[in-house]
Amino acid sequence: KTVLALEYRNIKQYVQKRGLFLGYRATVAAGTPVLDVIRGLKGREISLIRAVLNATTNYILSLIEKGLNYKEAINKAIEERLAEPDPYVDIDGWDPAAKLSIMLSELGIPITIHDIHRESLKTISEEEIRCAIRRGYKIKYIAEAILDKKKYSVHPVKISQNDRLSAAIGHINVVEFHLENEKIVIEGPAGPAWRTAKVMITDALEYLEKKPNYLR
Template sequence: MLRIVLIGLGNVGKAFVKVLLAKAGELAKLGYEPCVVGALASRGGVVGDGCLSNKLLAELADKGLYGATEVRSIELGDLISLNPDVAVVAIPPSYRTGEPNLSMYRELVRNRVSVVTADKTGLALAYQELVGEARARGVYLGFTATVMAGTPALPLLRGLRGRSIDSITGVLNATSNYVLTLVEGGLPMIDAVKRAVEEKIAEPDPSIDLGGLDAAAKAVIMANTVGLPVSLRNVEVQSLLNLNEAYIRDAVRRGVRVKQVASIDLAKGRVSVKPMEVPAGGVLGSVSGNYNTLIIRLRDGNEITLIGPTGPAGATAEVMFSDLLEYVELRLMMGKG
């Protein structure tokens, strides 16, 4: 049996419950029947004497905790007291202070609870600490969904750790892509941002995306994955919101496009996210919609390009389930089945 606790029941959290219900048989085939023992969100949580029923899980997948039966006031410690094997985390980021996210990850790892997460906060602010502590305590951290969610960017980078990487450049935020495209078409920046929020492409507070923090957090996780120890606090970040609209439109007439570009320079140990002009027909200039792209330059002169979708919530949840499968497979390999 695999004892699971759920933390966060927004769009991604609800989508994960749907995936878990649909794919439970894949875990059962490996000898780990999934058992959700508790769930926690901003307005409370649910715990059971044993596994939560599929009926209750279906309610959580549909409406989160709203309308779900047996909701009560609980805290993270209540979930940890249930002795879960793994916590599946899908909560909003908190880059400016790190809290409560960072303390939550520390408490889970300290109590030897493995983690599968789509939230970038902890790793963006304290990657080396959390990964080091997880290794010391034999805890699994699965965070494939934190970068390019629906496209396996981090597995690719892990596969390149034996090679010498010179730099990584990418367009990593779909909201910024969308807003810049609207401005290119003549819409004022303020109206473009408003439309992105109305169409649920951007969060109610779009400054995390347009200000560059989301892309910076992804860049930090990628940099650490390939051996560059850096924190979000070390990244040079410039916002799109200060750009002149006429400049964005004039760039198109000159055959270039303004994009929010994340850059990782392994040789110089620098990470930045800022608006840059890129060729309109190039890899970075042609990416649009919910697609992201990476260009990985190797020191032998070769390049690897990755282009793919980031999300939506269903794809992100499926990637999180892939991490859950990896966790189970690792347990089996280590003889902990």
């Protein structure tokens, strides 16, 4: 994931020049075919992408809503093996920024993870998270791309509990594509590891279907 988020264009050029196959569906939302949807939207005028793409911060937010503080919630995520070895890869937005970078690269936008503005989840206090719930809102860690303004970011946002992105709980990811006069929403599970493995099998099957082309 990180390599694609940094060197997408160079890697794709290398693969294409040598007639190789590159499967990377699992890099974004793993068990939900977000990249397949993006490939199907090429040629459409997408104005906005909003997404919740990180299960760890979903879990941490849910624990804080129940009364834990950040330290306790992060330690719990580590115990449950939901966090990266370095949890700040998630909390400081590197993981969702990498995923957003790959999504935008797939649309042909020349971008790397370093072009995406990141705000740490911890810029929002525990009390603000719990206060939002009491008032009918939720705090979600949202990856957003405003394409016509070339503004790309990952930041905590207060949203209505009726917002489609509020459905992103635990391993569930939600992605909204705003295009022309309509909106396409894809919702589904990301991890855990067994789901990621199944998506890698999908890539392997695609390779086998196209294998003669790669053996020329």
